[in-house]
Amino acid sequence: MPIIKAALLGLGTVGAGVYEVIRNQQEQLKELVGAEVQVVAVLIQDTDKEREVEKDVLVTNNIQEILAIPDLDVIFESIVGAEPTNRYLDEAIEYGCHIITANKEMFAKHGEALLEKALENDVQIGFEATVAAGVPVIRTIQQQLQLNKIGRVQALLNGTSNFILTEMRKKQLPFAKVLKTAQSLGFAEADPTNDVEGIDAFYKIMILSQLIYGEQPEWNTVELKGIASVSEDKIYHSDGRYKHIAELEKVGDRIQATVRPIIVDEQHPLYSVEGVDNAVVLETSLAGAIMIQGPGAGSKPTASAMLEDFIHIFQDSKAAVLS
Ligand SMILES: NC(=O)c1ccc[n+]([C@@H]2O[C@H](COP(=O)([O-])OP(=O)(O)OC[C@H]3O[C@@H](n4cnc5c(N)ncnc54)[C@H](OP(=O)(O)O)[C@@H]3O)[C@@H](O)[C@H]2O)c1
The missing domain is CATH 3.30.360.10 (Dihydrodipicolinate Reductase; domain 2)
Known part of the structure; x- marks a missing residue:
């Protein structure tokens, strides 16, 4: 089965929720997008904190280590504040990753520019979680x-x-x-x-x-x-x-x-x-x-919005992912 490689930027309330849903609902996700979803890396700030992730997941505070991973398909971003997030996402779009974000401050300030850049680079941005979390506004x-x-x-x-x-x-x-x-x-x-x-x-x-x-x-x-x-x-x-x-x-x-x-x-x-x-x-x-x-908030409702965005993007580009 094809693999979709995902990285999480942020592993707090929202990021941990996304990680858990991906693990717990892997079979349903496979059916929906026709591929196995693998979280291969996580970006955090504090490298001393214990993280509840599988041993083979790269845990780093250096975005360049994540953007050096070959064939990364998607980034789930749930860190706090406009910068350096905007810069990270800008680079990730150039790299060719789809982006799914929950970060409203960053998106209110830089969403328009990021969407333009995504269009130029033929990737998509999901931002359902930035407004009212799981409520599909x-x-x-x-x-x-x-x-x-x-x-x-x-x-x-x-x-x-x-x-x-x-x-x-x-x-x-x-x-x-x-x-x-x-x-x-x-x-x-x-x-x-x-x-x-x-x-x-x-x-x-x-x-x-x-x-x-x-x-x-x-x-x-x-x-x-x-x-x-x-x-x-x-x-x-x-x-x-x-x-x-x-x-x-x-x-x-x-x-x-x-x-x-x-x-x-x-x-x-x-x-x-x-x-x-x-x-x-x-x-x-x-x-x-x-x-x-x-x-309009909380770990699971926000993860719900992000995973629904994910499904939408990968059902859309299923052919591309599978080729
Ligand atoms: N909580 C909600 O219900 C909710 C709902 C909708 C949207 N949001 C949005 O989602 C985002 C995350 O919220 P949250 O509640 O999950 O926050 P949180 O619990 O504070 O988690 C933030 C995560 O981001 C990491 N982080 C922060 N700054 C970073 C940086 N500069 N570089 C790398 N990693 C960084 C933190 O690392 P450490 O673990 O090392 O501290 C942590 O893992 C925010 O933008 C928020 O507005 C939240």
């Missing part, structure tokens, strides 16, 4: 709504913020206490800045803007507010519910985007989306308003 837009014009997008794109606002309101608890609970449950990072300041949701709505309108608004024109500054009293006593909503709309030639906490009433489609869930409402020209909801 990207592919729904790319494949299921091709004839539709998407007007407005309204979305809950940060599970941590939604969890905190939900818990504060339901249990009338202060922000700091609920944040601690979120951290202890693994819903928030040790440094929660990107989540509670709205930066994570901002990157995701920029990726959606690029996908839907082919461009992003000037970043400094986007109103960006996180949940940390909302008064506890308002969250406890408002008529309606505070939701941290990222919104996107093209008005004339101008793309307008906002990321901010607002109060919504019972009629609003995002009113009942509670806890860590993400949800995206797409107002479409033919199909009407469509809402997609589900877990």
